[in-house]
Amino acid sequence: MKMKRALDLVLVLCGAIVWVPVLTVAALAVLIGTGRPVLYRSMRRIDDGQVVRIVKFRTMVKNAEKLVNRDVVPVENQVRFLNIPADSPLYTSVGRLLERCGITELPQFVHVIRGQMSIIGNRPLPENVMRCLREEYADADDRFLTKAGLTGPAQLVGRDVLTDAERLRLEGAYCRACIQGYSVRLDLAILLATVGIVIGIKKGLDYQGVLDLIERHSRRRRTVEIRRAERALPATVDAAEVAGQ
Template sequence: MNTKRALDVVITGLAALIWVPVLLVAGLAVLVFTGRPVLYRSMRRVSNDEVLRIVKFRTMVKNAEALVNRTTVPIENEVRFLNISPDSPLYTRVGRLLERCGLTEIPQLMHVLRGQMSIVGNRPLPENVVAALRAEYPTADDRFLTKSGLTGPAQLVGRAELTDLERLTLEGAYCRACVQRYSIWLDLSILLATVMIVIGFKRAYTYQGVLDMIDRRTRSRRPTLVRVIAEADDAMATEAI
């Protein structure tokens, strides 16, 4: 995984001129409009052998964690991942904006620099959500074969658009692909697609579209960046038909 770690450091370092000012402006906005705390801290599992206190911008009211968590909200429709609707009144006005712009997890780049997380990987999860998934799906731990990240395969579709099994399938497929034959182009494809979707230049992928991307990137040997972008465009065009 040395190549993956090197990619994290290079991208985080080169993009510092962008994400550091964004971090400061977003943090100031949270402070001015919603007060302290600016950051939300919680214990999350980031790999099979590590639970970490991670940070992100506080986008909800101050007592949101006590109101909505996997203990207080019953499992409905077989959904064990805790997905809070974007229009939930728990979100503050500035928090909803940060969520829409995909900036909530920007502070986690500090975890990336420390080697605790990766830029691309499955999202970290609270332990009670992990326990609920393990109770139903024997292969749930496959999603932790690589370190958690700021964005991953599930984010290309949208968490609310996937069943638990579909999300775990995507996340497990990504991790197994990284362990068996890591492809820098897979991470770059997911990162590029995430940015394009957030800024509205592309529509979200389908479940099958992401599976095909993982398969294509792990079979491909040395694709050029132009080919990566072209194939992403082809995949989106196919999904639109």
């Protein structure tokens, strides 16, 4: 999707005046507050066939990944996504602040620049979480029909609010909407809503509200394509008539 890639690059470059200073201050806060390493690296699936070592700010104690992961934590209440509660003692004080401000994923702009991820898309996941999801949901891999992103439809509701089935349905719906006819307006709507929610000027959407958002922009895209086809039809007909004379 060349248009989606172009939007990513435009947003990254134009937004650098904001995200570069924020990233720098956040990195210093982690370094001063909790020491090294500043970044947390983890192997994550980012599309339907690629697993890479992604980076994010370290927001937890240094051995957190050994204490809490889907291989050692049993599935409870049918929740197969591994959602660590915001009040978990594993979070450092600086890390909890970064999470609250939505800054944790900023280092992943490097993956966006490389073309490995998109700004808007479903979050990368560890392979052990994906294996766990596949045990219950045959279509779990549909969430990777498009590249993973820094924020996506599930983040407009909140991962802790959604059931696994609801989250997978939202994520699959977004990917299918992009494949059937990519909409710049949909990605911008998700991005603006995310920013509004993070800075507290917009309330989070509910599950149905996000589904409606995806469908609304998908329908608008289809309408635009139909109108373009209708406008092109007379020219095609005229050309055919001329050719036949």
